[in-house]
Amino acid sequence: MAKIDYAYSLEIGEAIDAIQAQELYFDKILKDKRNFMCCDSNCGAKITCANMDKSYGEMKRIPHFKCIEDHSEQCQEVAPLKKGRKQSKQSDSEEQEITKQIMFGIERPENHYEKKSNVILGDKEKKDSDINGNGETNSNRKSNIFLVDSLVQYFIRGNTEKTLKSTKVIIKLGKKRNAYVYSLQSFFKEISSADIKKIKINNVYVYYGKARVKQNGQDGYIIEFADNFYDNDKKVVCYLKKEIIEECKLQRNTKENKVRNYLNSEINCYLLGNVVMGEKRIFINLKSLDHIAFSEKELESY
Numbered sequence: 001m002a003k004i005d006y007a008y009s010l011e012i013g014e015a016i017d018a019i020q021a022q023e024l025y026f027d028k029i030l031k032d033k034r035n036f037m038c039c040d041s042n043c044g045a046k047i048t049c050a051n052m053d054k055s056y057g058e059m060k061r062i063p064h065f066k067c068i069e070d071h072s073e074q075c076q077e078v079a080p081l082k083k084g085r086k087q088s089k090q091s092d093s094e095e096q097e098i099t100k101q102i103m104f105g106i107e108r109p110e111n112h113y114e115k116k117s118n119v120i121l122g123d124k125e126k127k128d129s130d131i132n133g134n135g136e137t138n139s140n141r142k143s144n145i146f147l148v149d150s151l152v153q154y155f156i157r158g159n160t161e162k163t164l165k166s167t168k169v170i171i172k173l174g175k176k177r178n179a180y181v182y183s184l185q186s187f188f189k190e191i192s193s194a195d196i197k198k199i200k201i202n203n204v205y206v207y208y209g210k211a212r213v214k215q216n217g218q219d220g221y222i223i224e225f226a227d228n229f230y231d232n233d234k235k236v237v238c239y240l241k242k243e244i245i246e247e248c249k250l251q252r253n254t255k256e257n258k259v260r261n262y263l264n265s266e267i268n269c270y271l272l273g274n275v276v277m278g279e280k281r282i283f284i285n286l287k288s289l290d291h292i293a294f295s296e297k298e299l300e301s302y
């Protein structure tokens with residue numbers, strides 16, 4: 001059966017991918033993994049988002065859509081996929097082809113998702129007007145995410161599918177400020193192998209490596225990376241301050257617990273931030289609880 005990249009969520013009235021669905025479940029915006037259907041309004045086959053309700057960190061299997069009914073004969077969601085596969089075999093040389101676009105928002109918009117939660121379950125008319133109105137197809141859809149956990153899932157998937165270079169990450173810095181485009185590969189910097197002299201340290205990237213989480217004072221944490229940057233002898237650390245934790249508006253306790261879970265143990269840690277060079281240490285500046293992710297799984301080198 002054809003792979004389904006995007007499905008229509010009956011809970012928010014929007015076509016989303018499975019990794020975005022997991023993020024929305026984590027933020028308690030989506031509630032039921034069975035509330036999806038095929039994006040083609042003339043098809044509407046029922047879809048389930050497998051593993052949407054699995055917690056981050058374990059990462060045994062990345063969430064994915066499963067169609068539990070046959071698509072209609074004319075379904076446009078399945079048809080272009082079949083064609084696309086045949087064509088891609090003939091054009092192996094076109095490496096620069098963009099396979100996926102991910103929009104990562106550094107800041108969440110005000111009243112995030114408040115309006116959309118009013119969509120009534122199973123409202124077929126609403127679905128038709130939404131889909132016909134914006135004319136989205138699989139090739140120009142973007143996934144909108146705010147959690148580094150989701151970026152890590154795309155990174156793992158991109159590594160398996162060999163699409164790290166062709167997956168584009170668009171980083172939206174603020175409401176009216178610029179957006180920056182990276183490949184997924186260039187946006188992730190493994191601390192042990194990255195040369196800090198070659199990194200634009202004022203830009204934000206996802207830095208990752210083995211780290212230990214420690215309590216820092218009563219309400220803060222310090223994350224100490226096991227490795228230094230390539231050919232550099234300064235320790236790499238990140239202070240997760242009380243103010244940053246308190247600024248988190250969506251599921252603050254759940255997100256702080258994610259950090260507390262790994263207190264005093266060594267874990268693979270991913271931080272989105274910029275770097276500040278100290279005299280004895282290198283600091284990764286974190287702006288939000290959304291910008292930290294952990295993975296228990298040993299990740300192979302990319």
Ligand SMILES: [Zn+2]
Pocket residue numbers: 038039040043044045071072075076077078
């Ligand atoms: Zn369909």
